[in-house]
Amino acid sequence: MDFPTIHTNFWDAVVAVPLVMLITQLIKLLLKVPKKYVPTIAVALGLGISVFISHRHNLIAGVFMGWFYGSAAIGSYSSLKTSIKAFRNEKDN
Template sequence: MDFPTIHTNFWDAVIAIPIIMIVTQLVKIMFHIPPKFIPTIALGLGLFISIFISHRHHLVAGIFMGWFYGYASIGNYAALKTGILSYRLSNQKPD
């Protein structure tokens, strides 16, 4: 079996992942989805974008990269949220 050549390019890092993060947050706000389902939505969006837009000519590559898109957006959101919360706590005056 010959594995597909998968290239990580500008689209992957700079466009797809932020789009997934933004759309996930919009869906969460608009439809009042419980937080436990948000990672699943991000993964689904990552798979959708990868399979139908960025790797539409090769299903295996689309699925493979879709997992990366989804999980990268989940990880970036978690890191951003942790950083912001840490910054807020460090700037609070002690009582």
């Protein structure tokens, strides 16, 4: 079995991941979702965007990249939050 060729492009890095972050935050604010479910929501959104929009002609690529979108959004949010906390803490000292 051959693995599919998956091309990462401008859409993946600059649009899809921030879009997953934004929609996840909107869902979190509007629906008052418990924190423990937020990563699952991000991965589900990433899978949905990837499978139905960006890689709709290749299911395996869609699932792989959707998992990437959700995981990248989770990591980016976590990194940004940690950096802001560290900056604020350093500024106070």
